[in-house]
Amino acid sequence: MGKLKSAWEIAQEKADRLGKLSLAEMQRQREQECRQIGRAIAQRYLDSPELLPLAIELNKYQEKKDLVRQATLTHLTQAIDLRFLTSFGMTSKLERIIQGIATVEPKSESIIERIRGLAQEYEQLADKTRRAIEIKCRETLHQLRISGTAVGNINIEATPQWQQSWQLLTEPLEPRLDSLKQELINSISSV
Helix, strand or coil, X not given: CCCXXXXXXXXXXXXXHHCCCCHHHHHHHHHHHHHHHHHHHHHHHHHCCCCCCHHHHXXXXXXXXXXXXXXXXXXXXXXXXXXXXXXXXXXXXXXXXXXXXXXXXXXXXXXXXXXXXXXXXXXXXXXXXXXHHHHHHHHHHHHCCCCHHHCCCCCHHHCHHHHHHHHHHXXXXXXXXXXXXXHHHHHHHCX
């Protein structure tokens, strides 16, 4: 009669028959693991209420530091979005992303400055549009004879006019932002 084998032994035999991973497969797995770690570090940085020291976090992965650093920077770069500028307080989120990128990759400062310039351009256009829509809304309320304390702050961003205007504002700026983000990712990849 044959020898009885445990489930572990049977699984080991099957695994041995499948063979070992090739060098390329092991490299792909390592890169995938580093991308996941980098993405997690970047997400923790973005979600944390206080500033997470990115350099210290990256130093925890000394043997994989370059790949994890590149993945972290790529994730932070992809998180840059004009929507962060549409409501009060969101500028700080964009500034936080930019600060994180600059901390980890100081050589990216020139591209970051161009992104800041684009963000300022967007903010100026958005403020001008907000004021114009607010004036129109107040005129409409005045025509309806609604005024005084009955009219508080108008939530401009909830109006259909703002949604349409926002689309028109972002259409020419999005390709420029995407181009800058791609340039930033390429500069990160080449380091």
